[in-house]
Amino acid sequence: MNKKTILTVLSVVLLFLFLWYGDGHLSTYAMRIWEEVGIFLMLAASYNLINGVTGQFSLEPNGFVAIGAYVTAILILTPAQKEAMFIITPMVPWLQNLHMSFFPALIIGGLVTAFVGFLLGFPVFRVRGDYLAIVTLGFGLTIRVVSNNTVPITNGALGLKGLPTYTTIWWCWGWAVFAMIVIMRMVNSEFGRAMKAVRDDEDAAIAMGINTFWIKMTAFITAAFFEGVGGGLLASLITIISPTMFTFFLTFELLIIIVVGGLGSMTGTALATIVVIWGSEILRVVEQPMDIFGLHIPGIPGMRMVVFSVLLILIMIFAREGIMGQKEFSWDSLFNFFKKNKVAQK
Amino acid sequence: MNIALKCDKITMKFGGLTAVNEFSAEIREHMIFGLIGPNGAGKTTAFNVITGNLKPTSGDVNFFGKSIVGLKPYKIVSMGMARTFQNIRLFSNLTVLENILTGFHHKLQYNIVDTVLRTPRYYKHEKEMRNTARELLKSVGLLDKADLKASGLPYGERREVEIARALATGPKLLLLDEPAAGMNPQETLNLMYFIQEVKESFNLTVFLIEHDMKFVMNLCETIAVLDHGVKIAEGNPEEIQKNPDVIRAYLGDIDA
């Protein structure tokens, strides 16, 4: 282990110490938002892998998150709960009796989503051209129709309710850190270089002997897996899912995060997730009625989103490539930064 | 001497347009073979057919005795054929070293599980690849540029990196598409030495397309001339220079 690895391990330990401290001392609201940050970090990092690193413009998250959410939900609900809930049409018997604990349910949720990613990616990546965005966009819409109409599996419009609340800060951040490690290791390997090569110039990548089809598939399926797991975590966090829940807005929010953070930068994604999720919460103050110097301003609903959009636009103007561009935070750059400052002080 | 590449009446049609028409050529091992011709003659298209990027309408391509028509381009690369592009196509956001490393991709010795778990095998081969890449850069005199972003290099060096990257794939045959395009005379001269050196030290066969007559005449042992998709001449530099068809084709090109 070298110095940098120790530092990285140390910061992960610090992160968990912070969460442990927060669990006892911060408000449940603050912890809840941190839970959301954890889940969104995993989703955004996955999304960045296919969009930013591999450069394949895709709009898959809402559809994939929905699959993971449904699979996990069906697996963690008890047979009795399912029987009570499926009032229009009874559930398919074998699914009704399927029941397991949270961890295997999340894994299966992730694997099923990864398999769907495989089925979608296979035909799309066989041909050249920007079909992925259209196909994944359509898929997101289709999932909604399908979950509405496969009543014996999804309970249709009624959705699945009263899911056990297994999701804790530890689940969220355990997965977030795991996903970050897996994704960053992938990016910092020959596979990652090949992904970036595909992004920068696909023809040249082919000429280098890179099987671009499988490289794209690898990125897409990995993203799908973590998006499925994220869906499962979200489902158990919110305790209720329905066909209308995972709309394009989710994808859009993730798109904002990865653009703000920097396409291709995982550490940028982490920063941006915190900025975007916490930002929209902190900005709630601008919607509250206020008395400033004797002037009464009534609360204006929606103001938060206006201010937020303006801030995002400013970020995009002043940092055109996002907070981190395509760069990653590295200990070296931090050391260099301090060195430079010291020199400057002299 | 062995035949490295044999093109047997390859024809490539795009709809109504016949970009390459029954092009045949034999390239012996260890030679530098030049393909010239006016703009739009079908030279790049011929390359694309040979490298597997395009499937020919008809005809056959033999690479060291094996037909490679219909094989995927990355497969052909792993058989020992590498190429560069007419307009330099480096991975602009990767460093020079990383660009070189992509050339080792097709003989990668660790898998995705090694990557995620960071197994000893991962470290071993990653280190090996980096060392080999550095050696390669050293041998072509670009080691000091290893950690610079590819997009930040001057034009001449970008071309050299592109050739070095092609060398990283471990080719027996190197295809260069107008390597001197856009270079000033000094850069062109440097490039000429560079190609010659590389050919010797890597024991290569080189097949190059060039627009610049002088460049080809000085470098190539055999030259083929393509005009409107048809091979109108083949021979050594003197023969080509005297060939009336070639002169006509080039004068026509200038006229147009």
Next chain:
Amino acid sequence: MKRFLNILAVALVSFMFMATSSYSKEVKVGVVLPMTGLVAAFGQSAWKGIELAQSMEPTAKDGTKIHLTLLDNKGTKVGTANAVSKLISSNHVKTLIGAITSSDTMAGAPIAERHHIPMISSSATNPLVTKGTKYISRACFIDPFQGAVAAKYVYNNLHKKTATVMIERDQDYSVGLAHAFIKAFKKLGGKVVSVAFFQSTDQDYSAQISTIKAKNPEVIYMPSYYQEIALFCRQARQYGLNQPVLAGDGAEADALIKIGGKAVNGVTFTTHFDPHAAATPLTTKFVNLYNKKYKQNPDAMAALGADAYFIVLNAVSKAGGYKATPKKINYYIRHTKNFKGVTGVININPKTGNAIKSAVIRKVVNGKFVYVTTVNP
């Protein structure tokens, strides 16, 4: 850029301090409503009702001021859960009012339940919202009741024995009402001759219309929202399908008449409230003040919002004013008895948290909503 961010940070912090002025004798009540997003119109109506109710009675019996904090949930589940969480742990509210839709309310409810903070929804009608909870209540009746009332009205008042049910399969609400109607109608002795499905995005109902025509029921029960009902009625009348159409409170919007025109005359629906049928003295007072303040009649959302507020206020008074604990407030919310609210007399079942109250039946006559009758539970 850096300086700009500094200024922004200072401004934000000072805003936060100024925004959190506090009163000593008060009970904090959090309100979670969709003020933006797809169902913003409902949330805004409810907020108008709540604000007016507060201005009518701003304090509990002992003079304790009710301090309302409104948070927008954007009409989303995550938004609701976050807002509920924030109100409980950062604003330290003792009680919550909200949310509007059943699914949003259900996303917030487990958090309130876990913290033992009472939460009353003005308009979440899905039976599952309060199921198995101790702290979740509502000021409105539940979907099965609405469906059953419609069945009763069809069978007993209209004396019709056969019905077709049109179900909007992607709407939780529609499926719930239809289910209850079918059950109640069969129990009364009626016959559901066919069930037809459609989806929110459907523009063309000709397939459903032709099957309904073949079955020839006496009435059509279509628990859906106003756009779909209006569209269906227009096409049904065109094809000569003239049976009465019955619906639930989703039909209640001026747009029903705007879109449907003459075709929706006769559409009859169950709902929570009619401003012209004064159920209690408070109804009259509220409707008058509402007209004065907003120059329009209150809709059901506004009236229900006001009732949620009044129920909370009443519970705070009984629970001891500013000293009231959330647990006590919850006890008195759940033991609301014979409360004469804006929408009628309200009893809350202490076991289930569901309001037991009468439903109003309204009908479109010559392009206007007209009061028909009140059906008691």
